[in-house]
Amino acid sequence: MVYKSYDIAKLFKKDFERKYKSFLIGFSRNVLNLDSVKFTFFFTEINVKHIEDGKINIFGKYGGPTIEVGVEKFMNLISGYYEVICAWKIHQITSIRNAIFMVDGIDALYPSKAWDELIRSNHVKIHYKGDQINPLLSTSDILIKFLEQFLKERYSPLNESRIEKVLSYDGKVNMDNIFIKYIGNPDLDHIKPSENYRMDFNDIQDYIQRPIIFVGLGDLKGQKQIFEELPVYEKLLKTAIGLNASVRFFDPSIDAKLIGKYKELDYFIPMSPRAEEYYELIKRTGCNVERLELE
Amino acid sequence: MSDSIEKFMINGKVHVYMDNPLFAIDTKRHFRERIDDEGVHKFMGLLGVCVNPIDIDKFETSYDSIINDLFTQYNL
Numbered sequence: 001m002v003y004k005s006y007d008i009a010k011l012f013k014k015d016f017e018r019k020y021k022s023f024l025i026g027f028s029r030n031v032l033n034l035d036s037v038k039f040t041f042f043f044t045e046i047n048v049k050h051i052e053d054g055k056i057n058i059f060g061k062y063g064g065p066t067i068e069v070g071v072e073k074f075m076n077l078i079s080g081y082y083e084v085i086c087a088w089k090i091h092q093i094t095s096i097r098n099a100i101f102m103v104d105g106i107d108a109l110y111p112s113k114a115w116d117e118l119i120r121s122n123h124v125k126i127h128y129k130g131d132q133i134n135p136l137l138s139t140s141d142i143l144i145k146f147l148e149q150f151l152k153e154r155y156s157p158l159n160e161s162r163i164e165k166v167l168s169y170d171g172k173v174n175m176d177n178i179f180i181k182y183i184g185n186p187d188l189d190h191i192k193p194s195e196n197y198r199m200d201f202n203d204i205q206d207y208i209q210r211p212i213i214f215v216g217l218g219d220l221k222g223q224k225q226i227f228e229e230l231p232v233y234e235k236l237l238k239t240a241i242g243l244n245a246s247v248r249f250f251d252p253s254i255d256a257k258l259i260g261k262y263k264e265l266d267y268f269i270p271m272s273p274r275a276e277e278y279y280e281l282i283k284r285t286g287c288n289v290e291r292l293e294l295e
Numbered sequence: 296m297s298d299s300i301e302k303f304m305i306n307g308k309v310h311v312y313m314d315n316p317l318f319a320i321d322t323k324r325h326f327r328e329r330i331d332d333e334g335v336h337k338f339m340g341l342l343g344v345c346v347n348p349i350d351i352d353k354f355e356t357s358y359d360s361i362i363n364d365l366f367t368q369y370n371l
Binding site: 001008011019022023026027030031034037038039040042043044072075076078079081083084086090096098100101102104105123130131134136137138139140141143145148151152155156158183211 | 325328342354357359
């Protein structure tokens with residue numbers, strides 16, 4: 001099975017905090033010492049002192065209007081697509097081409113110079129539920145949880161030496177394959193949103209990992225949370241691992257733009273009478289989708 | 296040039312797997328507070344990690360082994 005950090009946290013009952021932290025350390029130390037893997041850690045804080053009036057100009061592509069935002073709002077905006085920014089930084093440092101950058105579900109992607117430069121010569125693959133399906137994305141998720149958990153234990157400026165101290169764990173981790181990179185003030189022009197427009201599935205369809213398994217529940221609140229605790233969810237994830245698929249809970253208001261619209265077949269698992277109706281409707285409209293039964 | 300960039304370049308840039316270098320990325324918001332005489336100062340930072348294996352099959356074997364050993368150790 002493949003686990004995200006949250007799944008692991010749920011497994012600990014007694015003495016949760018100590019054991020969970022200890023698990024994160026154990027996993028991270030082992031993985032970071034693998035000599036066949038390179039790791040690059042990124043950190044971003046915007047230094048207000050180096051910005052005029054403490055504001056950042058965003059948008060303005062194609063001569064459109066710009067607006068000024070404070071650092072907090074700016075950080076919130078770029079946090080929605082920080083994965084893209086990290087991938088672009090790798091591309092910028094190494095001039096790499098034809099690389100595959102796998103990310104776990106981006107939900108607020110704005111156009112930016114970073115995105116434009118990245119996709120010009122590389123491939124982005126957005127995996128929904130990727131941290132429960134793909135061991136590489138699971139590893140990224142656990143590592144970043146480990147780093148964040150230990151950084152927040154005491155106040156200290158966010159910088160390279162502080163991050164290195166956490167990662168090296170008193171010299172128990174070999175730092176030869178670990179790199180730490182700052183992304184911030186000098187990169188503002190590339191990382192800021194260039195248009196006042198949040199990209200939707202029409203814009204990013206080519207970058208989504210297929211096939212997608214859509215799970216149709218009903219309209220009751222809290223169903224997703226209940227479903228994720230059931231044995232059938234584990235079956236679903238195993239099936240997704242086998243198909244190297246993405247998984248999404250079907251929301252007609254969002255996913256209608258996505259389901260069955262691609263050359264590769266999508267799958268639908270109806271888990272309620274209402275979901276059955278949606279499936280029949282989607283099928284009748286000619287979408288490239290098939291029902292999937294969980295064994 | 297920082298030490299990290301030098302090492303990045305010296306070590307041969309990145310691992311390449313089947314002609315396509317492969318990277319997996321995840322990120323997290325990082326909040327911290329500092330309290331001084333002027334009050335509470337809140338900071339938000341962003342953290343990211345990019346994992347770049349030389350061989351995906353070998354990596355998955357290592358992943359399974361690490362997870363299984365830890366699950367055994369913690370009786371999970």
